[in-house]
Amino acid sequence: MPVSFADELVVAISSRALFDMTEGHRIFESEGIDAYCRYQIEHEDVVLEPGVAFGLVRKLLALNEDRDNPRVEVILLSRNSADTGLRVFNSIEHYGLGITRAAFTNGASPYRYVPAFGAQLFLSADPNDVVQALNHGYAAATILPGKADVAATGTPAQVRIAFDGDAVLFSDEAERVFKESGLRAFSARERAQARQPLPGGPFKSFLAALHAVQAEFAAESCPIRTALVTARAAPAHERVIRTLRSWNIRIDEALFLGGLSKAEFLEAFGADIFFDDQQGHCDLASRRVTTGHVPHGVANEDREPAERS
Numbered sequence: 562m563p564v565s566f567a568d569e570l571v572v573a574i575s576s577r578a579l580f581d582m583t584e585g586h587r588i589f590e591s592e593g594i595d596a597y598c599r600y601q602i603e604h605e606d607v608v609l610e611p612g613v614a615f616g617l618v619r620k621l622l623a624l625n626e627d628r629d630n631p632r633v634e635v636i637l638l639s640r641n642s643a644d645t646g647l648r649v650f651n652s653i654e655h656y657g658l659g660i661t662r663a664a665f666t667n668g669a670s671p672y673r674y675v676p677a678f679g680a681q682l683f684l685s686a687d688p689n690d691v692v693q694a695l696n697h698g699y700a701a702a703t704i705l706p707g708k709a710d711v712a713a714t715g716t717p718a719q720v721r722i723a724f725d726g727d728a729v730l731f732s733d734e735a736e737r738v739f740k741e742s743g744l745r746a747f748s749a750r751e752r753a754q755a756r757q758p759l760p761g762g763p764f765k766s767f768l769a770a771l772h773a774v775q776a777e778f779a780a781e782s783c784p785i786r787t788a789l790v791t792a793r794a795a796p797a798h799e800r801v802i803r804t805l806r807s808w809n810i811r812i813d814e815a816l817f818l819g820g821l822s823k824a825e826f827l828e829a830f831g832a833d834i835f836f837d838d839q840q841g842h843c844d845l846a847s848r849r850v851t852t853g854h855v856p857h858g859v860a861n862e863d864r865e866p867a868e869r870s
Contacts, residue, residue, distance in 0.1 A: 569634045570770050571679050572621060575671070576639040576649045577686035578704040579618060580609035594668070601645040609652040613707050613851050614684055617833045620720045622659045624774070624784055632774055636678045637663035638671035640687070675699045681770040688856060695857050700767040702836050702853025705843055719786050721831050722771065723850075725823075726791040726801055728838035728858030730768055732760040735797075736838075737859045751797040758807040759800060763857050764836060765808070772810045786813045788830050792842075794819030824849045 576582060589597035618635055625631040637653075637660055639646055646665040653660050664674045672694040675683050683694045683701040694701035727736040739747035768787070775783050789812050793801060798817045805812055816826050823842055827835050828849040836853045837843050838861060843854040 567679075568630075569632060570621070570774055571634045571636065571681055572618070573636045573638045573671075573675055573678060573680035573683045574614060574618060575685040575687065575690070576637060576641060576646070578612055578614045578684045579637070580612045580615065580649065580652055582609060582612070598642070598645050601641070601648050605648040605651060607648070608655045609648065611656070612686075612704075614704050614834070615656075617720070617851055618658065618660075619656075620718070620833055624720070625659060631659075632777075634662070634678075635660050636674075636680060638674055638678075638683065638685070639663065639665050640668055640671060640690075641665050642667040672697065672699070672701070675701075681767045684853060688854075691854075692856050695763055695855070698763075700764045702855050705847040705852045705854055707847040707851060718831075719784055721786045721788070721833050723788040723790045723827055723830055723832040723835040724764060724768065725835075725837040725839070725842070725855075726789055726793060727759075727762070728860060729762050729764050729836050729855050730789065731762045731765075731801070731804065733762070733838070733858030733860075734760065735800075740859050748797055751793075751800050755796070755799040756803060757800070758804040761808075763855065768810055768812075769808070775811060780811075780813075788812065788814040788816065788832070790816045790823050790826060790830070790835065791818065792820050792823075793817050 577586065585597060585600055588600050621633045622635055624633045637649065639649065641649065643665045646663065664671055670690045670693055672683065672690050675694055676699065681700060683699055684704050685691050686704050688703045691701045691703045724730050727733055735747060735751060738750050771785055771787060775785050778784065791801065794817050814830065818826065822845060824845045827846055832850040834851045834853055835846050836855050837846065838855045838858050840854060843852050846852045
């Protein structure tokens with residue numbers, strides 16, 4: 562019987578999101594693919610430094626400790642070739658990360674392997690790959706540059722994941738009203754439709770997968786904690802609460818900030834990663850916590866990167 566990830570949380574991540582590959586990427590951009598390949602092969606025994614999402618991955622994989630049946634699978638999806646990817650796997654082994662499966666696509670976008678692996682989330686440093694994944698219906702985010710959260714010693718703490726609401730967990734239909742008609746029209750519409758659940762957004766399935774893991778634990782001992790961090794405020798809060806209730810999904814904390822900066826609240830929550838569709842919110846948040854930009858919805862319609870072959 563083939564191996565199945567049917568009951569696992571599966572996260573796919575690119576090598577540049579997992580490790581700091583700044584120098585190699587600089588060589589690729591300035592000198593081309595041949596110089597990049599030579600550099601990585603010459604340095605394949607030099608361990609890569611942790612990248613921005615390293616701490617998150619380490620915490621997720623720690624959920625498998627002391628379990629007979631793993632609950633989390635992390636897959637490496639990389640534009641590297643198998644040759645240049647050897648350095649990545651050597652670094653994975655050095656840090657003791659439980660990552661054993663990978664797809665090296667030698668320059669091609671790896672997003673097409675997201676459904677093949679059954680991944681509920683794809684994290685990448687390449688916005689083009691992320692846009693393609695989102696366009697095909699998969700939860701994906703661009704990991705923004707920031708300080709690597711290594712958490713390299715001791716027992717990892719609880720995994721804490723924070724989400725924006727509109728255009729991330731929910732569709733962007735309400736956000737379109739806000740952009741086209743302003744706050745007054747947005748608030749009036751959300752009050753009028755408070756009992757009508759919002760359609761799901763690109764991260765609904767990932768939140769559901771997290772909830773399935775959480776359901777195996779009592780709330781007070783759960784190793785995963787989630788938060789909704791939204792610019793909404795009353796009266797637009799009610800529709801969000803009722804939507805989550807209709808989905809039968811638990812979210813541990815809900816912050817209705819009414820336009821306040823999210824960065825300080827994310828730091829107070831202790832987010833291991835935050836997902837938002839607004840580039841401005843992401844830029845501010847990335848100074849405090851690991852942040853994934855979700856280039857989806859009305860806020861990104863005029864700025865989506867071109868698709869690459």
